[in-house]
Amino acid sequence: MKIKFKSNTFLIAVSAVILGLVAGAILMASIGSNPFEGFYYLFRGGLMNVERIGNTIATAITLMLVGLSVAFAFKTGLFNIGAAGQMLVGGLCATLVAHYVFLPRPLYLIVIIAAALLGGGLWGVIPGLLKAKFNVHEVVATIMMNWIAYWSIYYFVPAYLKGPSLETESKSIAISQSLRSPWLTEIFGGGYINLGIFVAILAIILIKFILDKTTLGFELKAVGSNRFCAEYAGVKVNRNVIISMMIAGGLAGLAGMTYYTGYSRNIQIGVMPSMGFDGIAVALLGASSPIGVFFSALFFGMLQSGKGFMNAMTEVPPEIADTIIATIIYFTATSVLFKKFWDSVGKRIRTKRKDRADKAVAQEGKDNG
Numbered sequence: 001m002k003i004k005f006k007s008n009t010f011l012i013a014v015s016a017v018i019l020g021l022v023a024g025a026i027l028m029a030s031i032g033s034n035p036f037e038g039f040y041y042l043f044r045g046g047l048m049n050v051e052r053i054g055n056t057i058a059t060a061i062t063l064m065l066v067g068l069s070v071a072f073a074f075k076t077g078l079f080n081i082g083a084a085g086q087m088l089v090g091g092l093c094a095t096l097v098a099h100y101v102f103l104p105r106p107l108y109l110i111v112i113i114a115a116a117l118l119g120g121g122l123w124g125v126i127p128g129l130l131k132a133k134f135n136v137h138e139v140v141a142t143i144m145m146n147w148i149a150y151w152s153i154y155y156f157v158p159a160y161l162k163g164p165s166l167e168t169e170s171k172s173i174a175i176s177q178s179l180r181s182p183w184l185t186e187i188f189g190g191g192y193i194n195l196g197i198f199v200a201i202l203a204i205i206l207i208k209f210i211l212d213k214t215t216l217g218f219e220l221k222a223v224g225s226n227r228f229c230a231e232y233a234g235v236k237v238n239r240n241v242i243i244s245m246m247i248a249g250g251l252a253g254l255a256g257m258t259y260y261t262g263y264s265r266n267i268q269i270g271v272m273p274s275m276g277f278d279g280i281a282v283a284l285l286g287a288s289s290p291i292g293v294f295f296s297a298l299f300f301g302m303l304q305s306g307k308g309f310m311n312a313m314t315e316v317p318p319e320i321a322d323t324i325i326a327t328i329i330y331f332t333a334t335s336v337l338f339k340k341f342w343d344s345v346g347k348r349i350r351t352k353r354k355d356r357a358d359k360a361v362a363q364e365g366k367d368n369g
Contacts, residue, residue, distance in 0.1 A: 009287035013332065016285065017299070020328030027323060028316055038316040045309025046302035052309075054188025057197055058263055060301030062087075064200040065255035066279025067297050069248045071288040072207055073138075076244040077224030082127060082142025083252040084276025085149035086120040090253020091260035091267060092153060093119030095161065095170060098177040098261050108177075112257060113199065120253015121246045123149060128245030132238035138245065146272065154269045161267070169268040179262030196258030201294075203251060208290040220244055252276065281325060284332045300325060 025035035046056040066083045073080035093115040101111055127141035161170035179194040187193075211217040222230040223240045231237045259275065260267050282300055286292030307321035 009289065009292060013285055013287065013292070013296070016328050016331035019331045020324050023327040024320055024324035027320055031316075033314060033316045038310055038314055038320065041313040041316075042306045042310040042321060043302065045306030045313075046304075047306075048309075049189070050187075051189035051191045052305065054185075054191040054193035056298070056301045056305040057188075058192035058194065058301075059304045060297040061194070061196040061200050062255045062259045062263065062275045063278055063282050063297035063300055063304075064294060065196075065203060065251050065258060066275050067282030067286060067293040068200075068203055068207055068290060069251035069255065070279045071283035071286060071290070071293050072211075072251065073244060073248040074283055074288040075211060075224055076220040076240065077227060078131070078138050078241065078244055078248070080124070080142060080245065080248045080252075081139050081277075081280070082123065082145045082249070083255070083279050084273050085142070085146035086123045086249045086252035087256035087259065087273050087276050088149040088153050088267075089123045089256070090116040090120035090250075091256030092156065093253070094257035094261045095173065095267055098173040099161065099171070102177075109179075109195070112179075112261065113254065116253040116257035117250040118253070120256065121250035124245040124247075124249015124252070125242060128242040131245070132241045146276075150272055153267060157267055157269050163266065168270065170266045173261055173265045175265075177261075178265050179258060180265075192263045194258065194262035196254075196262045199254055199258060203254060204290045204294050207247075207251075211290070216240075216243070252279075255279070278325075281329045281332075284329060 021039070025039070028035040028038045045052065047053055066087065069083050069086070070080050094112050097108075097112045097115045101108065103111060123145055127136070127138050127145055130136035130141045131138045157170045158167050163169055163171040179196050180192075181195050184193055184195065185191070209217075211221065219230070219235045220240050220243070222233070222235055223237050223244075227237050230240075255275065256273070259273065278300065282293055282296045285299070286294070286296035303321050303325060307318040310316055310321065311318040
């Protein structure tokens with residue numbers, strides 16, 4: 001059996017991660033710290049016990065959904081940089097449900113998920129409409145929507161959801177109304193783990209099914225590959241642009257729900273959620289694949305969860321972990337270089353195999369002659 005060696009997304013992602021870690025090691029060494037000790041505590045901080053693993057997963061939940069939002073838009077030829085604003089609006093809708101809707105638990109979960117989907121989806125539809133009808137670039141439109149969401153939250157929370165003592169955050173959501181669940185918390189020994197993990201996994205499965213197995217997914221990817229060819233083939237490009245941004249916004253809205261009603265249990269004003277931008281990194285490292293996003297989010301979740309422990313146990317500042325993430329993003333963005341490198345490696349391997357095979361055939365001919 002012949003094994004074909006060629007570049008693929010896994011090799012490219014692993015190459016980016018390794019080079020990012022090497023860059024982090026160089027930075028640690030440059031400030032007089034031991035890189036091996038730093039990495040030991042960085043990874044141990046996210047995996048040392050059941051509670052830490054739960055916190056790593058809890059951090060990864062939001063990153064999965066935001067990364068999936070950005071990746072889905074990438075797949076359809078759009079750049080959704082508005083996930084932060086969609087998170088805020090989806091989280092606000094979910095928070096309102098958490099404070100004012102009281103239903104049996106299964107029905108309540110359906111309502112809060114629907115509210116987050118609708119809020120985030122609406123915030124995604126608006127840039128989609130602007131793109132489809134007036135050709136307003138989605139990057140510009142989504143950035144503007146981010147700040148509209150930011151200032152809307154800045155006004156809405158103190159006016160209608162103010163906590164008892166602080167003007168800068170909403171009142172806390174009761175545990176019974178949050179996404180946290182006693183049995184799940186008990187399994188992971190406390191921490192921030194919540195039911196959002198099941199929402200994220202279900203979303204990944206559903207998006208993969210839509211992209212790979214449905215006509216809608218085929219049309220969306222066709223528009224992303226070449227909108228002019230897709231339009232010539234009869235695909236309704238504008239409709240698919242709107243649908244794509246709506247789905248991407250809905251996924252980011254779910255991310256806001258898992259963060260604000262599962263992880264933090266309140267909304268702070270004056271804070272643009274950084275996860276909305278971290279999701280771009282997750283999507284890039286995951287090659288915009290739903291499965292890739294799942295593992296990419298777990299990796300970044302481990303780094304985010306472990307950096308505080310690394311700082312507590314060593315003199316390495318937590319910003320080193322952020323620098324490692326940024327470096328990994330940089331190398332992932334230059335994936336074309338890795339593709340050329342691995343393709344050249346594969347070509348050399350195939351050439352050597354062919355030469356050996358030719359020599360073996362020639363030798364066999366001589367022996368038979």
